[in-house]
Amino acid sequence: MEKPKAVETIKKLAADPSAYLKSWKGKPGRKILGYFCTNTPEEMIQAAGFLPVRILSSRDTISLASRHLQSYSCSLVQSSLESALRGELSYLDGTVFPHTCDSIQRLSDIWAENLHFAFHWDLGLPVKLHTESAKTYLIAELRRFRRGLEEFIGRAVSDDDLRGAILLFNENRRLLKEVAGLQSENPGRIPPSDLYAIIKTANFLPKDEHNPLLGELISQLGEGRPSPFSGPRLFLAGSVCDQPQIYALMESCGASLVGDDLCTGWRYFADDASPEGDPIGALADRLIRKVPCPCKFNPGIDRATRLLERVKVSGAQGVIFLLLKFCDPHAFDYPYLKEKFDEENIPSLLLEIESGGLPLGAMETRLRAFIETLESGK
Numbered sequence: 001m002e003k004p005k006a007v008e009t010i011k012k013l014a015a016d017p018s019a020y021l022k023s024w025k026g027k028p029g030r031k032i033l034g035y036f037c038t039n040t041p042e043e044m045i046q047a048a049g050f051l052p053v054r055i056l057s058s059r060d061t062i063s064l065a066s067r068h069l070q071s072y073s074c075s076l077v078q079s080s081l082e083s084a085l086r087g088e089l090s091y092l093d094g095t096v097f098p099h100t101c102d103s104i105q106r107l108s109d110i111w112a113e114n115l116h117f118a119f120h121w122d123l124g125l126p127v128k129l130h131t132e133s134a135k136t137y138l139i140a141e142l143r144r145f146r147r148g149l150e151e152f153i154g155r156a157v158s159d160d161d162l163r164g165a166i167l168l169f170n171e172n173r174r175l176l177k178e179v180a181g182l183q184s185e186n187p188g189r190i191p192p193s194d195l196y197a198i199i200k201t202a203n204f205l206p207k208d209e210h211n212p213l214l215g216e217l218i219s220q221l222g223e224g225r226p227s228p229f230s231g232p233r234l235f236l237a238g239s240v241c242d243q244p245q246i247y248a249l250m251e252s253c254g255a256s257l258v259g260d261d262l263c264t265g266w267r268y269f270a271d272d273a274s275p276e277g278d279p280i281g282a283l284a285d286r287l288i289r290k291v292p293c294p295c296k297f298n299p300g301i302d303r304a305t306r307l308l309e310r311v312k313v314s315g316a317q318g319v320i321f322l323l324l325k326f327c328d329p330h331a332f333d334y335p336y337l338k339e340k341f342d343e344e345n346i347p348s349l350l351l352e353i354e355s356g357g358l359p360l361g362a363m364e365t366r367l368r369a370f371i372e373t374l375e376s377g378k
């Protein structure tokens with residue numbers, strides 16, 4: 001039988017992460033730590049012998065979580081708590097909560113109180129990233145995290161363990177950047193749904209499994225010359241998008257995704273950590289250098305300027321802002337970003353999304369109307 005193409009394997013895995021993780025965990029000695037947010041140093045979790053898995057949950061019905069959360073919590077938080085309370089994350093040995101938005105911080109307390117995973121960690125990241133004291137504090141927090149993990153596993157996590165993890169993750173980021181480069185070179189090469197699956201699998205597959213799959217995918221993408229793409233070229237901006245339906249919608253409208261600024265996308269793999277020198281310092285540097293989302297403040301890196309640059313380089317005709325319902329940090333940021341895009345005459349559309357129950361019909365009407373506007377301005 002012919003071996004399935006890498007993209008087919010990736011799509012199959014992305015369709016059911018839970019089944020994969022339960023079976024992966026079935027082998028003796030394997031441990032999984034869940035985490036929220038791309039500001040978590042996954043390399044540290046890896047170096048301590050765990051598989052780091054990003055918690056992203058999309059549910060249509062929230063019932064158990066509504067006993068603990070206000071109905072105006074963002075749907076990522078509601079949905080994740082619901083999944084955990086229903087026992088669907090039973091493969092986790094613990095969870096890491098980085099200091100980001102208020103919702104994640106309060107979720108950490110509720111999680112610790114009502115769920116009893118063996119390991120629970122609050123990682124105190126600074127909000128202001130540009131000061132010397134922020135870096136000192138961040139390094140101290142990362143060292144405290146390492147000690148917490150060491151206590152839990154009963155062995156030391158050496159600098160060499162950390163350097164090994166940094167190299168492994170840098171390789172994954174390099175491959176993901178290569179895929180993104182191939183995509184923007186010819187947007188018809190990878191349909192948006194495939195792109196979703198590629199990034200989705202990066203969030204839970206062990207890197208030593210994901211990296212060879214990506215290598216195989218890249219070599220298969222290089223086979224033959226895809227026909228030039230003439231449909232609308234769109235760029236996605238926002239926070240988290242774990243809804244494959246959005247990508248499928250773009251595809252059914254004939255659009256292509258030429259770039260994104262999501263933390264379930266480009267912002268996950270954009271920045272490397274140095275494998276040289278003190279690995280804790282390198283992890284801290286990476287977190288400081290990252291383009292900040294609205295939960296962090298770094299006056300040296302203006303998000304709007306970076307975003308505009310990336311949109312222009314991608315050749316996108318328009319930008320879709322995906323705003324997760326009740327995500328206050330991004331809702332506060334949106335008017336400023338929109339103004340910057342208006343000043344540059346770059347068309348944009350705001351779509352509010354939720355974890356479950358997306359109003360796909362209404363979204364499709366708005367997306368098609370937006371695409372028509374873009375095409376009429378060609």
Ligand code: SF4
Pocket residue numbers: 036037038039100101238239240263293294295
């Ligand atoms: S938007 Fe910011 S705080 Fe929220 S998950 Fe992404 S990186 Fe973390």
Ligand code: SF4
Pocket residue numbers: 074075076077100101102103104239240295324326327328329330
């Ligand atoms: S989506 Fe927004 S509100 Fe929800 S956890 Fe991320 S930053 Fe916080």
